[in-house]
Amino acid sequence: MFDWLTNLFKNTSKRKEAIFEVDHSSLEKLFNYSFLNKRLIEQALKHRSILPTLQESRVESNERLELLGDSVLGLIVTDFLYSKFPEKEEGELTEMKSVLVSRKILAKVANSLKLGDYLMLSDAEVRSGGKTRISIVADAMEAVIGAMYLDGGLTIAQQFVMDNILRDFENMISEEQHKNFKSILLEYAQGNNLGSPTYVVRDEDGPDHKKIFTVEVIIQHKIAGVGKGKSKKHAEQNAAKDAIEKMLI
Numbered sequence: 001m002f003d004w005l006t007n008l009f010k011n012t013s014k015r016k017e018a019i020f021e022v023d024h025s026s027l028e029k030l031f032n033y034s035f036l037n038k039r040l041i042e043q044a045l046k047h048r049s050i051l052p053t054l055q056e057s058r059v060e061s062n063e064r065l066e067l068l069g070d071s072v073l074g075l076i077v078t079d080f081l082y083s084k085f086p087e088k089e090e091g092e093l094t095e096m097k098s099v100l101v102s103r104k105i106l107a108k109v110a111n112s113l114k115l116g117d118y119l120m121l122s123d124a125e126v127r128s129g130g131k132t133r134i135s136i137v138a139d140a141m142e143a144v145i146g147a148m149y150l151d152g153g154l155t156i157a158q159q160f161v162m163d164n165i166l167r168d169f170e171n172m173i174s175e176e177q178h179k180n181f182k183s184i185l186l187e188y189a190q191g192n193n194l195g196s197p198t199y200v201v202r203d204e205d206g207p208d209h210k211k212i213f214t215v216e217v218i219i220q221h222k223i224a225g226v227g228k229g230k231s232k233k234h235a236e237q238n239a240a241k242d243a244i245e246k247m248l249i
Contacts, residue, residue, distance in 0.1 A: 033148060047136060
């Protein structure tokens with residue numbers, strides 16, 4: 001009598017599996033690593049937009065892995081820079097780290113790997129360009145790093161970061177440091193009828209010969225970004241960069 005209902009659940013389960021059948025072999029080639037726990041890499045690629053389709057709770061998305069991966073990435077990059085540049089001060093190391101762990105760099109690496117092709121997104125998210133959106137692919141990169149850390153330990157995660165992010169770190173840092181973020185932000189704000197950004201020094205910390213400035217950039221009476229630097233100009237550039245990255249999300 002209830003065969004039709006049993007078959008319905010079976011078919012629904014099959015459709016659910018068929019919608020997102022993860023190609024583990026391709027991913028293992030992409031990451032140069034074979035996961036022992038395949039569910040970890042599947043979760044790392046699962047965006048919250050697909051959860052209603054899969055009838056899963058929020059904790060099944062990649063957000064928890066993203067949080068872990070962010071911390072693991074920060075540790076790996078900081079350890080690398082600390083060892084690589086024993087002569088540089090804390091402020092300089094912090095600035096380099098902020099570039100290398102930025103969403104823009106992570107998204108650039110993710111897109112070079114075509115990570116978006118493997119993401120589990122809702123149809124609406126796919127249609128709106130989610131497979132290459134900076135916020136989504138950058139978060140997925142962090143989630144992958146978190147998954148690698150849980151599956152294989154710090155050494156495995158470190159090797160992945162070295163091969164894919166730190167391999168070309170000097171060029172990445174150089175490219176970011178030579179961009180005029182204030183000009184880019186001004187052009188963006190005026191092009192979108194937001195007016196001209198203004199910069200306000202909110203804090204000056206440290207002795208005169210090692211002062212660190214904190215600057216906020218204001219757009220339409222709201223704080224759009226915050227930056228620190230050893231000069232007001234440098235802090236303004238970092239504030240503009242922060243605002244640009246937030247606006248691209």
